[in-house]
Amino acid sequence: MSQAELSRGLNAGLNRRGRAVLELTTEPATAMLANEVEHVSKSRRRNDLLRWQAAGLLLPLGVFGILEVVVQNGWIARNLLPAPxxxxxxxxxxAGGDLWKHIGASGLRVLAGFVLGAVLAIVLGAAVGFSRRLEALLEPSFQGLRAIPSLAWVPLLLLWLGIDESPKIALIAIGAFFPVYVNVVSGVHNVDRRWVELGKVYGFSRIGLVRRVILPASLPQLFTGLRSGLSLAWMFMVAAELIAASKGLGYLLTDGRETSRPDLVLVAILVLAILGKLTDEALRYLEIACVGTRDTLGNTR
Structure with a gap:
């Protein structure tokens, strides 16, 4: 072999080895750089979101300030709209008297009615979503019942269950049932069919498929239904307590109307808004704990 050929061979070997070393050194560096860029981007988005959330808290404070000025200057009568x-x-x-009693009574009613309605909705929704025959049998009736306004149920429930806690809890359960049911059925219908086939290959029974494949796959839509159902549970609670109650936030609304105290009515509305927001946030954090953070558009904005 000539000197020139030997030199070319050595150079080629060195070039190949150099490229290999370069690839080994640049690939981790590139991955680290990409991770760092992604971390900085997420940090900037988080800080931007925090600024907008702070602005969102300032918005109601600004509205309260404007209302205070308007009412204090007599532009709106205090008997129609009290100052903040x-x-x-x-x-x-x-807060130093009966407010906690009213909050406790309403909260227990919402909890009992929501749990009852949500559990029934999950069971029936999973069964209807999994079985076409059961869906054909029950879906028309459920869709018809879903269109009935909440107050239309009140006279019937009072006739059947009296005026104690039972009709109130039943009405709240009706309000919570349908949003959860609709979302569970939709979630089951959107489960990837290949996952169901894989469960059948592993020998899962129908109940096993529902419990181990279908319900876990439909968890995102289930939590959407739960949050909607909880919101309606608070609304139906007010409707129930407006009819027959001696304590609760709905009773506080009625008491404020009958005694011509708009400040009392607004206190009840404000407390309802706070409780609704807190319970919704609790469900949202439970969703994150059960489902995790998904790579969706809502998490990348």
């Missing part, structure tokens, strides 16, 4: 300072003063007074 009057509302918070009433809230402070009630």
């Amino acid at each position: 300072s009057d509302v918070f003063e009433s809230l402070w007074q009630l």
